[in-house]
Amino acid sequence: MTKAAKLFDQAIKDAEGLLSRFDSENNSDAEGNSEALKRAGMVMALAAWETYVKDRFKDEIGTWLLAVSGSQLGNFVQRRIDDDMKRFFNPNSAKTKQLFMSYFEIDITSGWKWDNYNPAQAKKVLDELVSKRGDAAHQASTMLGQPHIVKRDELEKAIRFLKGLVHATDCIRIAS
8 A cells, every 4th residue: 555545544534524423413403504514525535535646646756756856857857746736636537647647658547447447437436526526615505495515425425436546546556
């Protein structure tokens, strides 16, 4: 297991904790907006994914750059990496694929196979989750009579999916 995957395992616990808190509050008589917990859980789950992708990339590129570290070439590449990382957010399947293709010439999404997912299905689900995360982050609450932005089972499935996606991605060998 990579260092990035270990950090993901810690980060995804925030989303799991929010889901658990939603369940507790939803099953009690306490007043409050427990729906916000589901939206926050979706945001945190995708933040854990984003952090994993960035950490995995940084670990791999660090291995590749060891030989040129401190040289003009190494400094040039590091500046490009820093610029790319500043613009890398909400990693959907296309952005994730492009990042690893640009630097390593590897289609990391081709290894997204586990349980009942093949790469095409995994890409579709990830892209839907990234979109849902945007909705959850930028829409305060639903209007009366409108369905909730994030349903409980969607958050639970998203967490399970992202765990599987990280495990599948972690199995892909990049740097030698």
